[in-house]
Amino acid sequence: MRVLSGIQPTGRFHWGNYFGAIQQYIDLQSEDESYYFIANLHALTTVRDPAVLRQNSLDAALDLLALGLDPNRATLFLQSDVPEVSELTWLLMTGAPMGLLERCHAYKEKKAKGLAADAGLFTYPVLMAADILAYDSDIVPVGEDQIQHIEVCRDLARAFNHQFGEVFVLPKPRVLESTAKVPGTDGEKMSKSYDNTIAVFEPPKKMRKQVMRITTDSRAMEDAKDPDTDHLYQLFSLFAGDAAREEMAALYRAGGFGYGEVKKALADAAESYFSTAHARRAELEAHPERVREILDDGASRARKKAASVLLRAQEACGIKG
């Protein structure tokens, strides 16, 4: 089985990115082949400062490695280091129905707000489809919000195969139900766009402050509460083991406790959960040249695979051969 996913370097990774996507990358890295890339071409649709994009891309690589992505098992690279994907994008762009792209949420939401969208944002799902198809990917681990894009990828691949023969492998999304939609500090989906995130590599003191600011309802301390509808409990559950999770759920049901105690327990659990990754990141930061080497090595492996799939597509549609 071949696994692939990409993540945009649009800011530091938050708990939603980690539990929704990155943790799955790490769980799946020992599959036959796994490819993970930093989607800097996609990020260009929003990050327009070159120094920021460069720094974000390096940070993304450091974060992924510190969190446990192992370059001896997985292929880690920068999206832009595989130009074959951009060529494949054009092949898929011809034949991509406008209506299909008009329904995609990133573009649709921007238009609905009356903002001017550019062609990059409009065709974003086509580049994403090329990312996936270029490696004959079977499985794409993502959070819930990316399912629509993978459906588009399947539609484009099916249409191409129908017209030109069996060229592309049809991928499937992999979404974990328990972490599909991690809540943010306001109870809505955690997302950079909503300013409700807690970053994985936030210094512990700052992280604690953010946890203390998580919104809660105003019910009295003695009231019993349902843990399953409470976003603070959901966040705690991500970090706690089974026993601690059950204990906390019982505390909610019994009532008579303050949210401050839950927040403290959450901050403690989160700090210890990410402590190894924090230490590993500090070590890696001292050797940026090692990170560059890992990315270069990953890109050359990824290019080999992408070049063979691109050639297959070019031959099928009459561009080559």
Ligand code: ADP
């Ligand atoms: P953001 O919404 O903060 O801009 P991205 O769109 O860059 O995050 O998402 C990167 C990856 O993390 C995607 O696979 C996405 O599905 C996943 N992800 C983002 N936010 C969450 C969340 N709150 N819960 C679960 N997964 C998430």
Ligand code: TRP
């Ligand atoms: N669009 C994805 C996101 O915002 C990032 C991405 C780009 C991606 N190409 C991909 C994810 C290919 C999976 C597969 O999170």
